[in-house]
Amino acid sequence: MAATVPQEYIEIAERLAAAARPIARRYFRSDVAIESKSDASPVTQADRDIESAMRDILADACPEHAIVGEEMGGGLDQPGPMWILDPIDGTKAFATGTPVFGTLIGLAIEKRFVLGVIDQPISAEKWLGVAGQGTTFNDVSTRVSDCADLAQARLYTTAPDYFAPGDAYDAFCRVREKVLFTRYGADCYAFGLMASGFVDLIVESQLNLWDFAALVPVIEGAGGVITDWHGATLTVESEGHLVAASSPALHEAALRLLAA
Numbered sequence: 001m002a003a004t005v006p007q008e009y010i011e012i013a014e015r016l017a018a019a020a021r022p023i024a025r026r027y028f029r030s031d032v033a034i035e036s037k038s039d040a041s042p043v044t045q046a047d048r049d050i051e052s053a054m055r056d057i058l059a060d061a062c063p064e065h066a067i068v069g070e071e072m073g074g075g076l077d078q079p080g081p082m083w084i085l086d087p088i089d090g091t092k093a094f095a096t097g098t099p100v101f102g103t104l105i106g107l108a109i110e111k112r113f114v115l116g117v118i119d120q121p122i123s124a125e126k127w128l129g130v131a132g133q134g135t136t137f138n139d140v141s142t143r144v145s146d147c148a149d150l151a152q153a154r155l156y157t158t159a160p161d162y163f164a165p166g167d168a169y170d171a172f173c174r175v176r177e178k179v180l181f182t183r184y185g186a187d188c189y190a191f192g193l194m195a196s197g198f199v200d201l202i203v204e205s206q207l208n209l210w211d212f213a214a215l216v217p218v219i220e221g222a223g224g225v226i227t228d229w230h231g232a233t234l235t236v237e238s239e240g241h242l243v244a245a246s247s248p249a250l251h252e253a254a255l256r257l258l259a260a
Contacts (some may be wrong), residue, residue, distance in 0.1 A: 010060070012062065016054045021121040024088065028046075028094065028099070029097045047071050055109045066192035066220030070085065084105075092135060093235070101187060101188070101189070106213030112235060113254070114130070114131040127218045129221035130217060131217060135195050135219075137192070137196055142223040144219070145249070147247060148249035152200075156190035174260055175201070200245065201244070201246040207241075212238075
C-alpha cells in the first residue's frame with residue numbers, strides 16, 4: 001500500500017471509533033429488538049445508530065469523501081477517498097451478549113485499503129492499521145506471531161456454514177485438517193487477535209466489502225499477509241474470499257490447500 005495517509009484522516013478514524021463505543025455499550029445486553037434484513041442477516045437499532053453517528057462525523061469532517069456502509073449503502077463508483085463502515089461486525093454475537101463483535105472503519109484511496117480500525121467497545125480494545133506504519137493495539141505497537149508451520153497453526157473462521165457447499169467447503173476442510181486446532185465465531189475480533197499474535201491463520205468466504213476493508217491495513221501493518229484465495233491483493237473490487245496468515249510461508253501453504 002503506497003498511498004500516504006494524512007494525519008487528519010487517522011484522527012477522523014479515531015473520532016469514528018470513539019463515537020461508536022458508547023452507543024454499542026448502551027445497547028449491549030439490553031432488550032434491543034433483533035430484525036431480519038432482506039438477506040436474512042440480523043440487524044438491530046445499535047447497528048443503525050452507530051452508522052448514523054459515524055456518517056454525521058464524516059459529513060462534517062470530510063463531506064467530499066465517499067461513504068459505503070453496511071446499513072445505509074453507498075456506491076463504489078464515487079471518486080476520491082472512500083470510508084467503508086461496518087457499525088457492528090458480528091451482529092449475531094452482539095445480539096447474544098457475546099463481546100467478540102467489533103466496529104470496523106476502513107479507508108480506501110484509489111481502491112486500495114490504507115487505513116483500518118477494529119474496535120471492540122465492551123473490552124475497550126482497538127487495533128489501528130495505517131499504510132506505511134506499524135499496527136497498534138490500544139496505541140502500543142503489536143505484531144503477528146512467527147508461526148510458519150500449518151501443523152502448529154491456530155485457525156479461525158466465522159462459521160463452517162459461510163462456505164458454499166461443495167468446492168468452497170471442501171477447500172476449507174483441507175486447511176482445517178492440517179492445522180493444530182480450529183476455532184469459530186469471532187468475526188472481526190479474530191483478526192485483531194491475529195494482529196496481536198494469538199491467531200495464526202484465518203480463512204473466510206462470502207464476506208462483504210465492509211467486512212474486510214478495515215482488516216487489510218491492520219493485518220499487513222502487524223506483519224501478516226492477507227489476500228484473496230488466489231493470492232491477489234484485496235481491493236474494493238475483490239470478492240469476499242480471503243485468507244490471512246501470520247507469515248508468508250503459512251499463507252502460501254494455505255493457498256496451496258485451498259487450490260488443491
